[in-house]
Amino acid sequence: MLIASSEEESVANRGQGRSGGARTSGGQRRREIDNQGILPVLARGVREVEAAVQRGRGTSIRSRYQAIALLVRVERQRVKGDTEVSEGQRAELLKRLDGVATILAKTAAREPQLFDLLADDAVPSDEVKMLMREMTQAAGLEVAPEPEPVVDEVAARTERRVLPQSVVARQLANPFMAPDFSAPPAPQPQTQRLSTWELIGPLLSAFERASVGSSACMELPEPASTMTPGGIPLMHHQAEVVEAARQGHRTFLLADEPGLGKTAQSLLAAHAADAFPMLAVVPNVVKANWAREAEIWTPHRKATVIHGDGQDIDGFADIVIVNYEVLDRHVGWLGDLGFRSMVLDEAHFIKNKSSQRSQHVLQIADRLRQRVARPLMLALTGTPLINDIEDFRAIWEFLGWIDEKQPRAQLMASLEETGLTPLDPGFYPAARSRVIDLGIVRRRKIDVAADIPDRRIADIPVELEGEAARSIRDTQRELIRRLVSRYDHAVAARSEKPEGIDEQLVEHVAILVRDETPADDAENVxxxxxxxxxxxxxxxxxxxxxxxxxxxxxxxxxxxxxxxxxxxxxxxxxxxxxxxxxxxxxxxxxxxxxxxxxxxxxxxxxxxxxxxxxxxxxxxxxxxxxxxxxxxxxxxxxxxxxxxxxxxxxxxxxxxxxxxxxxxxxxxxxxxxxxxxxxxxxxxxxxxxxxxxxxxxxxxxxxxxxxxxxxxx
Incomplete structure (x- = not known):
């Protein structure tokens, strides 16, 4: 490998195409060739990688780094075997490739984990292969079409599914898990006036036609208490939803603005309805916050969080928290565990019904309803209902209000009671009201301003993942080890050992570690x-x-x-x-x-x-x-x-x-x-x-x- 600083400085605007067309000595022709082919693409790419590592984002460019390294190897072999170029031209091309390789090596020295990608046995991922094709196309070169793999999508999805051992233990402990059909059946429509009508479109249109400022909140009962069983005071608007669940309401589209405590309302509604175990499907960013909120509001109920394949979960927990991104691996056993309630946080994530995410959510919800006559179903979203109402079609289906083609029994019976059809102008406000009564709850901060302080801080715990997270945890453990080692060394030097923890010594050790000059690889707070x-x-x-x-x-x-x-x-x-x-x-x-x-x-x-x-x-x-x-x-x-x-x-x-x-x-x-x-x-x-x-x-x-x-x- 040739190392030349001048090459590093100029690599971004020099390159050579695969055509090997640098055969003229004209300056203009040389400049045109220098800016053609794969080398300029590699040069731009390696500079982007270098800049990302300098900003501390090395983990985000691993695929691009490997793609560039592999293309450099391919181009080097091509140049060495190209019989249409002179020896001088070949040497120049190889020198430029060495310039790119030098930057790759120096970048890996700053981010050592990248060295693994340079190994001969490093297998490129599908993303790396895609990036290689994109860079080759950007160079204006032909890319051989890849044969389309024949994939059995159903089999592929099934193969990814897992069954945690603790879930197996729970199933063996209660192998029958009898369905619960004790609740009264849904009312059946008395007439069939609307049976031949297409009603989903008119129902959605009813919300679009509503005037600005029209209420989008069901009538909620006055709460009997504003205290949780654990003695924590509830805000009035939160207690209203909990009381509705206690009185038997079982479906909620909870669309309160952010900051009004939708998570707490969901957990306490499940407690009031005796609807455990509960499944909470949430975005990854709030997964840890759900576990913390469960500990606060329902401390008598064990919560467990699914990470990856879920082998470390508690299969006997009352509250199971899973993020959308890994739902495909667990959709099988989640549908069979016997949940009596299901919460969908940020429910607008399923607005695209053709996505696997939406299909998995709806599949679990349907299987839940097959086992429990009236499960508690909550869809949480802060998105205003008057915008993109079509997006709520999947949410209504999740809640059991509609199926793919028509309203389900409860909503159909309610619509029949109006005596109206979509030809009647009065149908739309009446239909909107009947849908809202099924459980739409929408409050704004300004609506419940008396309930909440004018300024508050809400903590959102998040779980760090990947190599950066592991490195941070390792560093924290090393910092703690340094503190404990200094404390133990000081205690060992004393003739009289302290009983318990010596608080004065603890502070003294903390001062020493704070003020000391650490080794090159050590870190401070x-x-x-x-x-x-x-x-x-x-x-x-x-x-x-x-x-x-x-x-x-x-x-x-x-x-x-x-x-x-x-x-x-x-x-x-x-x-x-x-x-x-x-x-x-x-x-x-x-x-x-x-x-x-x-x-x-x-x-x-x-x-x-x-x-x-x-x-x-x-x-x-x-x-x-x-x-x-x-x-x-x-x-x-x-x-x-x-x-x-x-x-x-x-x-x-x-x-x-x-x-x-x-x-x-x-x-x-x-x-x-x-x-x-x-x-x-x-x-x-x-x-x-x-x-x-x-x-x-x-x-x-x-x-x-x-x-x-x-x-x-």
Whole structure:
């Protein structure tokens, strides 16, 4: 391999086509050839890979890296065997290929996991093969068509399905699982006036015809109590849905705006209806939050979360949480486990009925209804009902209101009672009302403003995955090991051993570790927090996308540039328009970004730097903001929230704080909140704001204390 810095500098605009056509000495002809063929494509690609690794996103470009490396090998062999080029031309081409290979090698040195992709036995994935074909086509070269594999789709899907051992144990413990048909049957229509009518279209049209501001909420009963069985107070609007379930209502399209507690309402409705076990199908980004909410609202019910093939789940749990992305592997046993309730979070995910995701959800729902006469079915979404009503067809089918062709018995009987047909103008408002009565619940923040505080922080725990997550957890374990080792060494040096944990020594050790100069491969709390921010950036952006599509404009705050970059990439991939406020912007560009967010209804998100946009902005056009990274001080967090919660804001404000579960994120957020509580109780401005150094010290102290407690437990 030739290594030449000049080649690295020029590789982006030099290359040679497969035609080997560099046979003239004319400068113009040479320039044309240099910008043709596969080499310019490889050069651009390797620079993109290099830039991604420099920004700390090495895991996101593994496939592109391997595709480039394989194409370099193919092109090298082609050039070596090309008899139509001179030796000088061959040497020049090989030198340019070496330039690309050099950058690949140096990039792998920065991201060692990429070296595995250079091994001779590294098998390219389908994605890698696709990228190779795309780059070859971009070079203007012919690509041999690949034969279409003959695939039995049903067999392929079945082959991917799994059956966790704990589920087998549950089935063996209760092999009969008798169906429950104790509930009264659904009413049958008295006449058949509408039996020959196509009714699904008119039902959907009934919602499109409704005037703006028309109520889209069923009549809800007055709650008998606003306290949970565990003694936690409920907001009035939450208690209404729980009371409806207690009184026997069994289907809900719960379309409250984000921030009104749909998860809590679902869990408590299942408790009120005695509808366990429950299946919750949720987006991956809120899977951990569902487990946490279950622990808060239904602590007497065991919740389990399915990851991957689900071999570590508790098959005897009362609440089973699965994300859409892995549903295909588990659809078999989920339909047979005997669930008495099913919740579909972000239910608009199934709007495309032809997708496998939708088909699996509807399949499980139908099998559930075959075993239980009136199961509790809840579809949660914050999307306004008056927009894209056709998207709700699959949701109505999930809830059992309609099938593929017509309303089911309960809705059909209700429509027959009106005495109207789609030819009658009065049919549409009457039909809309009858559908709403089946269980549509839609409340806005402003509708229940008396129930909720004018400003609140809601934590969304997310689970980090992949190599970055494993690396972060390994680093955290190493940091804890350093703390415990220093503590043990200090205790061993004493003549008198302490009884229990020596709190003074714990703090002293934390100070030493905070102030020491670590080895080159060691990390401190600051660097770990930055890596955690990078790892959860895409998840935070994904949550912001969901908010924007449900509740309107969203402010997205981050501390680091690479986190903002990742978020903007996610928004672009999802087709979401955004603006941005960063520290390196001119005052003119900054104001243009703010104006676009405030005035353009199509700009749904503004991506803001915590340091550059934490003060001096008026963004009260939004009532939701996402804090993608934790602040080092409570004041910094408050300043960010105050960009939205200020004079002119007419809705309660919710700050969604993204927390990486099973990392020091959870320790730090607890410390920040505790400091905030102390500050709230301080009088006359005597409270001192926590510094980042103090926060690092308290984090280390908490990690060491927890490790020592776990060891002695």
């Amino acid at each position: 600051f660097t770990m927090m930055r890596r955690i921010g990078q790892a959860k950036s895409a998840l935070a952006a994904d949550y912001a996308v969901q908010l924007a599509r449900q509740a309107g404009k969203v402010v997205f705050f981050a501390k680091h540039i690479d986190v903002m970059d990742t978020a903007q990439e996610v928004f672009e991939q999802r087709g979401l328009r955004y603006s941005t406020v960063r520290g390196n912007q001119s005052s003119t560009a900054r104001q243009e970004s703010i104006d676009a967010f405030v005035n353009d209804p199509d700009v749904k998100v503004i991506v803001c730097s915590l340091t550059a946009a934490g003060v001096g902005l008026n963004l009260q056009v939004a009532s939701n903001l996402v804090l993608a990274e934790l602040s080092w001080t409570h004041a910094e967090q408050t300043q960010a929230i105050d960009r939205v919660h200020r004079i002119g804001q007419d809705e309660p404000v919710t700050a969604w704080r993204i927390i990486a579960a099973q990392t020091i994120d959870t320790s730090i957020v607890g410390i920040i909140d505790r400091k905030a509580g102390l500050a709230a109780r301080a009088l006359d401005g005597l409270d001192e704001e926590t510094t980042s150094a103090d926060l690092q010290l308290e984090t280390l102290t908490a990690l060491l204390r927890t490790a020592l407690q776990d060891r002695t437990a």
